[in-house]
Structures are given as structure tokens and as C-alpha cells.
Amino acid sequence: MSTTKNTKMMHALPVAAYTSQEWFDKEMELIFSKTWQFAGFIEDVAEAGDYISVQAGLNNIFIIKGRDGRLRAFHNMCRHRGTQLLRAIGKGKKAITCPYHDWTYDLEGKLISIPKKEEEFPQLKGELHQCDLNLHEASVDIFKGMLFVHPDKDAPSIMEYFGEVEPYLGPHIVEELVEYSESETEPVYAKEINANWKIIVENYIDHYHLAHLHEGTLNMYDHAKAEFGWIGPHYWFYEPLVPEYAADVKNASPQPLIDSVPEDKIGAYVPWLFPNIGLSEGESTWSTFHVTPLAPDRTLVVIRSKVMNVSEWEFTKQYTKSSMHKVWKHYGNKGKYEGDPETDPMASGDFMAEDVYACEQQQKSLQSPLFSVGAQAQRGEYAIYKFQSVVKEWMEKHQDK
Amino acid sequence: MSTFYNLKVIDVVQETSESVVIAFDVPYELYETFDYKPGQYVTLKFNINGEEVRRSYSLCSSPVLEEPLRIGVKRVKDGLVSNYINDNIRPGDFIEVMPADGRFYADVKKSNYKTYYLFAAGSGITPILSILRTVLVTEERSYVYMFYGNKSEETIMFKKELDTLLQDYGDRFILEHTLSRPKAKWSDLWNTKQEEYRKGRVDEKSITWFINEYPLYAQNAEYYICGPGAMIANTEKALQQIDVPSSRIYKESFGGKVVQQEVAAIANAALNARLNGKSITTTIPQGKTILRALIDQKYNPPYSCEGGVCSTCKCKLKEGKVHMHNNLSLDEEEVAAGYILSCQSVPMSDKVTIEYS
Numbered sequence: 001m002s003t004t005k006n007t008k009m010m011h012a013l014p015v016a017a018y019t020s021q022e023w024f025d026k027e028m029e030l031i032f033s034k035t036w037q038f039a040g041f042i043e044d045v046a047e048a049g050d051y052i053s054v055q056a057g058l059n060n061i062f063i064i065k066g067r068d069g070r071l072r073a074f075h076n077m078c079r080h081r082g083t084q085l086l087r088a089i090g091k092g093k094k095a096i097t098c099p100y101h102d103w104t105y106d107l108e109g110k111l112i113s114i115p116k117k118e119e120e121f122p123q124l125k126g127e128l129h130q131c132d133l134n135l136h137e138a139s140v141d142i143f144k145g146m147l148f149v150h151p152d153k154d155a156p157s158i159m160e161y162f163g164e165v166e167p168y169l170g171p172h173i174v175e176e177l178v179e180y181s182e183s184e185t186e187p188v189y190a191k192e193i194n195a196n197w198k199i200i201v202e203n204y205i206d207h208y209h210l211a212h213l214h215e216g217t218l219n220m221y222d223h224a225k226a227e228f229g230w231i232g233p234h235y236w237f238y239e240p241l242v243p244e245y246a247a248d249v250k251n252a253s254p255q256p257l258i259d260s261v262p263e264d265k266i267g268a269y270v271p272w273l274f275p276n277i278g279l280s281e282g283e284s285t286w287s288t289f290h291v292t293p294l295a296p297d298r299t300l301v302v303i304r305s306k307v308m309n310v311s312e313w314e315f316t317k318q319y320t321k322s323s324m325h326k327v328w329k330h331y332g333n334k335g336k337y338e339g340d341p342e343t344d345p346m347a348s349g350d351f352m353a354e355d356v357y358a359c360e361q362q363q364k365s366l367q368s369p370l371f372s373v374g375a376q377a378q379r380g381e382y383a384i385y386k387f388q389s390v391v392k393e394w395m396e397k398h399q400d401k
Numbered sequence: 402m403s404t405f406y407n408l409k410v411i412d413v414v415q416e417t418s419e420s421v422v423i424a425f426d427v428p429y430e431l432y433e434t435f436d437y438k439p440g441q442y443v444t445l446k447f448n449i450n451g452e453e454v455r456r457s458y459s460l461c462s463s464p465v466l467e468e469p470l471r472i473g474v475k476r477v478k479d480g481l482v483s484n485y486i487n488d489n490i491r492p493g494d495f496i497e498v499m500p501a502d503g504r505f506y507a508d509v510k511k512s513n514y515k516t517y518y519l520f521a522a523g524s525g526i527t528p529i530l531s532i533l534r535t536v537l538v539t540e541e542r543s544y545v546y547m548f549y550g551n552k553s554e555e556t557i558m559f560k561k562e563l564d565t566l567l568q569d570y571g572d573r574f575i576l577e578h579t580l581s582r583p584k585a586k587w588s589d590l591w592n593t594k595q596e597e598y599r600k601g602r603v604d605e606k607s608i609t610w611f612i613n614e615y616p617l618y619a620q621n622a623e624y625y626i627c628g629p630g631a632m633i634a635n636t637e638k639a640l641q642q643i644d645v646p647s648s649r650i651y652k653e654s655f656g657g658k659v660v661q662q663e664v665a666a667i668a669n670a671a672l673n674a675r676l677n678g679k680s681i682t683t684t685i686p687q688g689k690t691i692l693r694a695l696i697d698q699k700y701n702p703p704y705s706c707e708g709g710v711c712s713t714c715k716c717k718l719k720e721g722k723v724h725m726h727n728n729l730s731l732d733e734e735e736v737a738a739g740y741i742l743s744c745q746s747v748p749m750s751d752k753v754t755i756e757y758s
């Protein structure tokens with residue numbers, strides 16, 4: 001039984017890659033601890049002294065901004081007995097201290113003081129910062145207004161990682177946009193989904209499902225005109241608006257149009273940046289879709305959204321114009337099936353609910369002895385096969401090191 | 402090591418009324434010998450009024466562009482060599498040049514993604530220009546933020562070249578000029594266009610303004626400083642005030658303007674020197690440095706700037722005491738380990754024993 005289960009394939013990966021703890025642990029080590037990981041927006045660490053900490057695979061990394069405006073990243077782990085030094089968001093100054101025994105480090109991670117050093121640690125001779133007890137450094141950088149961290153202090157630069165795919169992403173100037181959310185402290189969307197993280201990625205990059213699962217929700221985009229491809233480990237995707245929407249997008253768009261996108265470039269840019277961050281760069285909103293694996297069959301999805309930096313009044317005007325627009329009689333917001341929108345995701349008219357539902361239902365079947373992938377759409381599902389190959393190759397490549 | 406080559410001057414351009422730019426032809430077989438990193442200097446040797454003199458000049462050309470070696474030399478008031486060069490050097494002349502050296506350089510790589518803050522004042526632009534051009538051409542994604550101080554508009558070296566770079570690389574290159582003594586112009590009376598220049602020196606205040614005005618985007622930042630005396634110290638201090646770690650700061654001093662404190666050096670102290678495997682015994686005449694004493698005796702000790710800057714003349718003090726007039730290159734650890742700059746050292750004991758490595 002277990003042998004048949006292990007050898008069964010999805011597309012390029014075995015089914016076990018979606019269900020076993022062993023695979024999950026390997027991915028944490030070989031993928032999530034060896035890639036640039038999304039850590040938030042630049043405004044999360046806006047002022048000197050601001051800091052945040054984020055999980056990047058097996059590593060907890062904290063980012064702190066110095067008065068020189070430069071971000072520093074260290075492994076969030078005191079060199080004394082390993083305590084995580086900084087938690088959550090708050091104000092720090094010129095030093096980093098560990099609350100446990102007050103070991104203190106400077107902004108370069110150098111150990112600068114230990115209480116009772118002479119009495120208790122006679123073995124530590126000379127300058128403290130030369131005792132090999134400095135914080136472990138990590139890397140931090142910015143890409144498109146987003147913070148990224150890498151557990152390795154000598155990681156290849158973020159532009160070596162993302163530079164080649166950048167021209168295929170949306171022309172949005174993200175730094176000019178502001179975050180939008182109902183609540184001050186929470187992102188627009190955060191949900192634990194009962195599916196392996198790769199199921200969710202595969203759903204995100206699955207062109208084949210757009211016209212079907214989302215036939216009533218994402219139909220304002222012209223799926224037939226979609227263009228997509230791969231640059232290194234990253235996937236890029238673009239599709240224009242349907243002609244009727246495009247013709248009067250200024251009035252029909254539910255939010256003010258993002259003005260850094262030239263008129264002839266308006267559309268939906270929906271790339272997937274390896275391994276776990278998708279972007280959704282549209283005509284009026286710009287969002288990150290961040291996937292954090294929690295267990296082989298459990299994944300946290302957090303979406304953060306940005307919109308134009310204009311007044312509340314501009315949004316109200318735009319919303320009023322849009323809500324009466326004839327385009328929305330035929331496009332968007334309609335459930336695939338008739339039913340109760342509150343209880344049936346397929347009647348909700350909400351494409352996220354549709355996707356979550358599809359992912360969870362697929363994960364359930366992976367247990368079945370009869371499960372197999374019947375066939376693969378050669379254009380519409382090529383990305384799924386390719387993504388699995390990238391995962392496989394990345395793990396093999398880093399296994400050797 | 403300190404081999405000089407006779408290089409032909411192929412071009413001399415009057416850059417400003419106080420400076421010239423000199424281009425050298427490097428013959429094919431010397432290409433490798435004269436390879437350099439952006440920021441490094443070459444040392445020139447002259448015989449002026451019967452005395453051999455050497456001076457260092459930073460290369461302002463870029464090693465990645467196929468172009469001749471170039472240096473920019475600015476007149477120093479009453480300066481021997483700088484005025485000699487400005488007054489006498491013509492295309493076709495030959496000059497003795499020692500290949501490039503120096504620890505002030507940028508390690509430029511195509512794959513780098515960095516922010517370079519460049520601070521230059523006066524003739525300190527020369528190595529900065531080399532770094533600037535090399536980075537912009539090689540590192541397609543790196544950013545350069547440059548702050549450049551001069552006395553007045555007429556004294557700005559490489560103004561045209563910088564303007565061209567701004568045009569070509571405006572999306573990644575920012576340049577702010579500051580003038581300490583801007584001259585009022587007639588045209589200012591009817592010229593209302595936005596000011597192109599800040600007023601004031603490259604000092605703590607202006608640097609803090611600059612850094613806040615142009616925050617870094619690529620987080621791997623490096624800071625390069627080159628200029629006369631106080632400018633380097635001021636810039637470094639301003640950067641340290643905001644916690645820029647010294648490991649990211651690179652600086653080059655051109656020497657000069659040191660207040661030489663009078664020290665009572667020992668007259669005719671005995672000198673024992675080990676140089677190139679030979680033992681030399683001689684005396685150091687009153688007022689001479691160890692290096693000059695050796696040169697006067699027709700020995701060939703290593704040196705280039707004779708200004709306490711380059712550390713080419715470094716040797717180890719084995720016995721006795723010395724005073725260093727000006728040490729701009731040895732760090733505390735080296736001094737603690739007994740290293741001295743022979744071009745700056747006068748004897749403070751009757752006997753001094755040194756060893757060149």
C-alpha cells in the first residue's frame with residue numbers, strides 16, 4: 001500500500017510530495033531556507049529603529065532599519081542560549097538586546113555587552129565582538145516595494161534572483177500606492193487552507209481553470225488572449241481586459257485606475273515568484289498573495305492589497321460610477337451555480353472562495369487509493385508541470401550542497 | 402615591485418584653469434602590468450631641480466572601457482610637482498610611471514546590486530569618477546548617489562563628463578553639486594531657473610541632508626570618500642553619526658595640509674636597515690626621514706606618495722623609537738605590531754633598526 005502511494009505521480013512530483021511530513025521537512029530545508037522570502041512592504045519598516053521579524057523556512061529573521069536608512073537582517077536568535085530576540089513590530093533604538101539575560105548587540109550584530117562578564121565568563125577574553133558570539137547575519141533587500149529576506153548573508157543579490165523576470169511584471173510603480181484594508185492591523189485576506197502549499201500555487205498558475213471555475217467571476221479578463229511563460233524559476237502571466245470593459249475602464253473600474261500603468265498596458269499581470277509569492281497586478285489594485293506552508297496539508301494564505309494614493313472621496317466617486325456601469329451586468333461577481341452564496345462557495349460569486357474550495361477538494365482525494373492525474377492540458381496546464389519540475393530541480397540542486 | 406615604466410603622453414587637456422588631464426599610451430605588452438581597479442592610483446617619478454620626486458595620482462579613466470590611462474592633476478599652491486605637470490607636460494613627452502596600486506577601490510562585478518554613495522571634493526573627483534563610470538557601465542542595476550563639492554562653478558573638474566553620464570544613466574545616477582564660494586553671475590539677475598547648486602561645503606550638515614534626501618533602495622550600500630584634509634574626516638564623522646558601519650566606508654586621502662608639530666628628532670642617529678636581503682648601516686642626517694636618508698645614500702627603498710598615505714614605504718621597527726609626522730594609512734593594529742611609514746619617520750633614539758619586507 002505505502003509503496004504504491006509513494007510512487008504515484010502528480011505531474012512531475014510524487015503524490016507523497018503533497019501529503020508526507022518527510023517531504024514537507026525537506027522543502028522547508030531546501031526551498032524555504034534557500035530562497036529570497038517575502039517579508040512585507042517597505043513601509044512596514046519605515047523609520048529608523050523600526051523592526052519586524054519574519055519566518056523564512058526554518059529561520060526566524062529580523063529586520064531592523066538603521067539611522068542611515070539601511071536595513072539590517074539577522075537570525076532572530078540570541079547567541080547565548082538561542083532566545084528569539086525581537087518579536088512583533090515595535091520601536092528599537094541603537095542596540096538589540098535579548099530579554100532573557102540582557103546580552104546586547106549593536107546594529108551590525110556585534111556583541112557589545114554581557115552582564116557579569118568578568119565573574120561569569122572568564123573564558124571570554126579580549127573584545128566581545130571578537131569572541132565569535134555575534135548575531136548570525138542574514139540578507140535583506142527590496143524588490144518592487146516589497147521586503148525580502150534570505151537566510152544566507154552571502155546570498156546571490158535579489159536582482160540576480162528577480163532581475164530577469166522583472167520586465168515581464170506589471171509596470172505599476174508600487175512605491176506610490178497605499179495599502180488598503182478594512183482594518184488597520186489586518187491584511188485584506190488571511191486564511192488557513194486545508195491543502196498542500198503546492199496545490200494552491202498550482203491553482204494560481206492554472207490557466208485552464210479560469211474560464212471554468214471562475215466563469216462568472218473573473219470573466220472581465222480576456223482569458224483567450226492570455227500570454228504566459230517562465231523566466232528561470234519564475235512564472236509570468238498577462239491577460240488584457242475584455243473589450244467591453246477596456247473600452248470604458250475609466251468609468252467602469254471599481255477603484256481609481258492605477259496611473260503608473262500606461263493605457264495600452266492595462267490588464268491583469270499575475271506572476272508567480274518562486275517559491276511562494278504571487279502578485280496580482282491589475283488595473284486598479286495591486287496585491288501580494290503570500291503562501292506559508294504550515295503542514296503537509298495546511299497552508300496560510302495572506303493577501304495584502306494596494307490602491308492609488310488618492311482621497312476617500314475619489315474612491316466613493318469611482319465606486320458610484322462603477323456600480324451603475326453596464327459592464328457589470330455581464331461580468332464579474334456571479335456564482336457558477338445557483339444556490340446560497342453564504343454556504344456554497346460555488347454560488348458565492350467570490351473567486352477566492354471558488355479557488356479555496358477547489359484546492360481543499362483536490363487535497364482530499366490525494367488519500368484515495370484510486371487517485372491519479374487523468375491527463376494534462378498541454379497549454380492550459382503546462383505551468384503546473386513546469387512548477388513541479390522547478391521544485392524538484394531546486395531541491396536536487398540544493399541537496400548536493 | 403617599485404618598477405617604473407616610461408609611458409608616452411598622448412593627450413593633455415586643460416580641464417579647468419587649474420587642472421590638466423593627462424592620457425598615457427600603454428603599449429600592448431604592458432596591458433596586464435598596468436591593469437587596475439577603479440579607484441587606484443599610479444605613481445609618477447620626476448627629476449626636478451636635481452632631486453628625484455614621486456607623486457601619486459589617481460586614475461580617473463575606467464579599466465572596463467577601452468581607453469588610455471588618464472590622470473587629472475590640479476595645481477596645489479606652491480606645489481612642486483602639480484605645477485610642474487600643469488606647466489610643462491605636452492603630448493609626446495615620456496613620464497616614468499609605476500603601475501597601479503592602492504586599497505581604495507570598488508570591487509565592481511556585473512552581478513552586483515548595490516547602492517554607491519560617492520563623496521568627492523575638488524581634485525578628489527579623480528578616483529570617484531573612475532568608480533562612477535565603471536559601476537554605471539558594469540553593474541546594470543546598481544544605483545549611484547554622488548555628492549560633489551567645489552569652490553565655484555569654474556573649478557568643477559569633469560563637469561561635462563558628469564553631465565553626459567547624467568543624461569545616459571539618469572534613472573540610476575543622482576548628482577548633487579555643492580559650492581563653497583559660488584560666484585554671483587550677471588545672468589543670475591534674470592535667470593530664475595531652479596538652482597543647480599547647493600551652497601556650502603561637503604560637511605556634516607550637507608551630508609546628513611544628502612543621505613535623507615536620497616535614501617537607498619538597493620540595501621547593499623557602500624560609501625566612498627575622496628577629497629582634501631578635513632573633508633574626509635567630516636564626511637566620515639557624519640556617516641558614523643548615523644551608524645554607517647566603518648566596514649562599508651572607503652576613503653582616500655591625497656595628503657597635504659598637515660600641521661607638522663615640531664619634534665626634537667635625534668640628529669645623526671644610527672640606522673640599521675634590512676632592504677632586499679641586504680643589511681645597510683648608515684646615519685640619518687638632522688631633519689631627514691628614514692626614507693630620505695636611504696634615498697640620499699642611493700639605496701632603493703620602496704615608496705610612492707611620500708605623504709603617509711599609500712603605505713608603500715611600510716617597514717617594521719625592530720629597535721629604537723621613531724616619530725611619524727603623518728600617518729594616514731596604517732591602522733592601530735599595524736602600529737601596535739611595530740609597523741611604521743619610513744617616509745614619515747624621524748628617529749627619536751640614537752639607534753634605529755628597521756626591516757622592509
Ligand SMILES: Cc1cc2nc3c(=O)[nH]c(=O)nc-3n(C[C@H](O)[C@H](O)[C@H](O)COP(=O)(O)OP(=O)(O)OC[C@H]3O[C@@H](n4cnc5c(N)ncnc54)[C@H](O)[C@@H]3O)c2cc1C
Nearest residue numbers: 456457458459474475480481482483527655657658706710
Ligand atoms: C593616493 C593619492 C592619490 C592622489 N591623486 C591625486 C589626483 O588624482 N589628482 C591630484 O591633483 N592630486 C592627487 N594626489 C596629490 C598629489 O600626489 C600631490 O600631493 C599633489 O599634486 C601636490 O604635490 P606638489 O608636489 O605639487 O606639492 P608639494 O610641493 O608636495 O606640496 C606643497 C604644499 O602643498 C601642500 N599639499 C600637498 N598636497 C596637497 C593636496 N593634495 N592638497 C592640498 N595641499 C597639499 C603641502 O603640504 C605643501 O605645504 C594624490 C595623492 C595621493 C597620496
Ligand code: FES
Nearest residue numbers: 078080081098101
Ligand atoms: S539567551 Fe539571550 S541573553 Fe541569555
Ligand code: FES
Nearest residue numbers: 707709712714744
Ligand atoms: S610612501 Fe606612501 S606612505 Fe610612505
Ligand SMILES: [Fe+2]
Nearest residue numbers: 203204214355
Ligand atoms: Fe483561480
